[in-house]
Amino acid sequence: MLSVTNLKVKYGNTEALHGISFEVRQGEIVTLIGANGAGKTTTLLSISRLGPPEGPRIVEGDITYNGQSLLGISPHEVVSRMRMALAPEGRHIFGNLTVEENLKLATYARTDSDRIKTDYQRVYDLFPRLVERRKQRSESLSGGEQQMLAVGRALMTGADFIMLDEPSMGLAPLLMYDMFRALKELNGQGMTLLLIEQNARIALQFAHRGYVLDTGAIVAEGLAQELMNNPDVKKAYLGG
Amino acid sequence: MLETIIQQGINALQLGSYYSLIALGYCLVYGVLLLINFAHGDIFMVGAYIAFFCATAFLGKFGYIDPGMPGWIVLALTVPLTMLLTSGVGVFIERVAYRPLRLKGANRLYVVITALMMGIVLEYGNLAMLGASRKSFPTLVPRTIFEIGGATVTSLKLAAIVTSFLVFGLLQWIVTRTKLGMAMRAVSYDKFAVPLMGIPLDIIIVFTFFLGSSMAGLAGLLYAMNFPVLDPFMGALVGWKAFIAAVVGGIGDIRGAFIGGFLLAFLEVTVAATFSSELRDLISFTILLGILSWKPTGLFGKPRTTKI
Numbered sequence: 001m002l003s004v005t006n007l008k009v010k011y012g013n014t015e016a017l018h019g020i021s022f023e024v025r026q027g028e029i030v031t032l033i034g035a036n037g038a039g040k041t042t043t044l045l046s047i048s049r050l051g052p053p054e055g056p057r058i059v060e061g062d063i064t065y066n067g068q069s070l071l072g073i074s075p076h077e078v079v080s081r082m083r084m085a086l087a088p089e090g091r092h093i094f095g096n097l098t099v100e101e102n103l104k105l106a107t108y109a110r111t112d113s114d115r116i117k118t119d120y121q122r123v124y125d126l127f128p129r130l131v132e133r134r135k136q137r138s139e140s141l142s143g144g145e146q147q148m149l150a151v152g153r154a155l156m157t158g159a160d161f162i163m164l165d166e167p168s169m170g171l172a173p174l175l176m177y178d179m180f181r182a183l184k185e186l187n188g189q190g191m192t193l194l195l196i197e198q199n200a201r202i203a204l205q206f207a208h209r210g211y212v213l214d215t216g217a218i219v220a221e222g223l224a225q226e227l228m229n230n231p232d233v234k235k236a237y238l239g240g
Numbered sequence: 241m242l243e244t245i246i247q248q249g250i251n252a253l254q255l256g257s258y259y260s261l262i263a264l265g266y267c268l269v270y271g272v273l274l275l276i277n278f279a280h281g282d283i284f285m286v287g288a289y290i291a292f293f294c295a296t297a298f299l300g301k302f303g304y305i306d307p308g309m310p311g312w313i314v315l316a317l318t319v320p321l322t323m324l325l326t327s328g329v330g331v332f333i334e335r336v337a338y339r340p341l342r343l344k345g346a347n348r349l350y351v352v353i354t355a356l357m358m359g360i361v362l363e364y365g366n367l368a369m370l371g372a373s374r375k376s377f378p379t380l381v382p383r384t385i386f387e388i389g390g391a392t393v394t395s396l397k398l399a400a401i402v403t404s405f406l407v408f409g410l411l412q413w414i415v416t417r418t419k420l421g422m423a424m425r426a427v428s429y430d431k432f433a434v435p436l437m438g439i440p441l442d443i444i445i446v447f448t449f450f451l452g453s454s455m456a457g458l459a460g461l462l463y464a465m466n467f468p469v470l471d472p473f474m475g476a477l478v479g480w481k482a483f484i485a486a487v488v489g490g491i492g493d494i495r496g497a498f499i500g501g502f503l504l505a506f507l508e509v510t511v512a513a514t515f516s517s518e519l520r521d522l523i524s525f526t527i528l529l530g531i532l533s534w535k536p537t538g539l540f541g542k543p544r545t546t547k548i
Contacts, residue, residue, distance in 0.1 A: 053345020054432055079438035092433035094426045105422050109438035157438050 007061035018216045029193045033200040034213035040196040049075045080109035085159035091150040095139030106156035123152040144175040163194045200237040243390035252509035254397045257404030260501030261459035262482035265452030267497035272448045279358040281479010287326040287460025294318045311380040323454040330453025366472040377468035400462040490538030
């Protein structure tokens with residue numbers, strides 16, 4: 001489905017990814033784990049085609065989705081044409097809009113009104129908390145609810161591939177497990193997920209496969225179970 | 241006494257409608273891009289000139305069109321054409337002056353300075369092309385004079401006032417009720433996440449400049465019909481004042497900008513009527529200063545909160 005080959009990207013003159021390759025197959029949950037600054041967010045921004053000033057510049061390699069290269073297309077087309085969504089780090093919800101407006105905005109480029117209706121239902125079933133908060137300005141939501149909204153918004157774009165950047169950030173452990181259970185449920189409905197986490201333990205617990213990123217290079221890969229038992233990964237990312 | 245109050249009230253409403261129409265444009269662009277578009281007052285001036293050239297062309301002064309077209313048809317053609325061409329100027333400025341800086345991630349200061357320079361370029365570009373002589377705007381429709389409670393109001397004044405309220409209503413509808421308006425509000429809060437919703441950011445920004453500039457063009461046309469002498473610097477002071485009015489009203493909210501425009505006009509007219517017109521700006525702006533130091537976000541402004 002998604003295949004990244006020999007991807008090199010730069011911020012200004014600094015190379016942030018030194019030629020990484022990985023793939024995500026349909027129906028999988030794949031996680032990229034690694035320390036702060038390893039290049040995880042950079043990877044997702046590259047796939048979303050968010051370039052400078054905020055994002056990196058791709059200098060070499062290719063990103064293809066269902067056989068089509070993403071290099072020539074603009075960020076909004078990644079969403080509207082390729083049906084790939086990103087729930088970005090720090091959530092970036094539109095705090096001045098209500099919960100409902102945030103979700104509605106994500107359908108901006110869609111014309112399949114029947115599916116939009118069922119997608120609303122899907123989001124509200126997955127995150128019942130959002131139903132109660134529907135008419136509230138979303139900046140008044142708690143951190144956990146904002147994260148639900150960010151994921152819900154990604155769903156509302158009509159994507160069948162969602163990238164998640166640190167969905168557990170700032171969440172209390174209980175809420176974090178709720179979030180991952182929701183993601184698992186989504187995956188059960190056929191959604192392909194690419195997940196970035198600093199919390200490697202929980203990510204590997206829920207993912208099928210994983211890649212370990214270290215300062216811009218992939219240093220280990222395998223089934224999530226294998227990575228969890230890999231002594232090096234254990235030592236570096238799972239606290240021994 | 242009552243007549244004077246009504247008369248001054250009408251004058252203030254008329255003046256306020258120009259300020260408000262211009263302030264709305266400042267407010268839209270600021271709201272969406274956090275850019276103070278200092279060229280906006282000069283776009284109002286360009287709008288007045290475009291209206292002048294449209295109207296005189298339709299009247300047959302340049303020989304392309306047979307003279308003798310009735311004035312109201314000329315006006316009906318001039319209004320949309322002026323708005324369209326003026327918005328073209330605004331969109332062009334965004335494209336050549338502001339967008340390159342935005343794509344390079346330039347600090348907002350440099351964009352604001354670019355806007356200031358753009359304003360000067362428009363003023364002196366006009367001066368260079370058309371010379372220093374003033375243009376006088378043709379009379380398109382005869383002035384009908386109405387009487388309200390002893391005070392008089394011309395059809396043109398009334399048109400300016402009614403238009404500004406209609407435009408405000410339309411704009412409020414666009415911003416709060418349409419998908420495009422929702423996208424504009426989203427851009428104002430978080431530009432980064434807008435493309436992630438499948439929304440083409442550049443198109444929303446172009447649309448914003450389109451709306452703002454077309455309103456400035458409309459204001460220029462109405463202004464020129466009521467005060468039919470045009471010169472290249474007519475937009476500078478009016479633009480500044482409209483900007484200040486927008487800030488005092490609360491620049492993040494179009495209601496604030498709209499009401500701010502009328503507030504300033506009422507202050508000016510009241511001061512000029514009670515004291516003298518020389519003290520007009522001094523006293524009115526002192527009062528505005530007071531309002532801002534009491535409520536720095538403006539009357540309608542809300543401080544923004546973010547959650548980590």
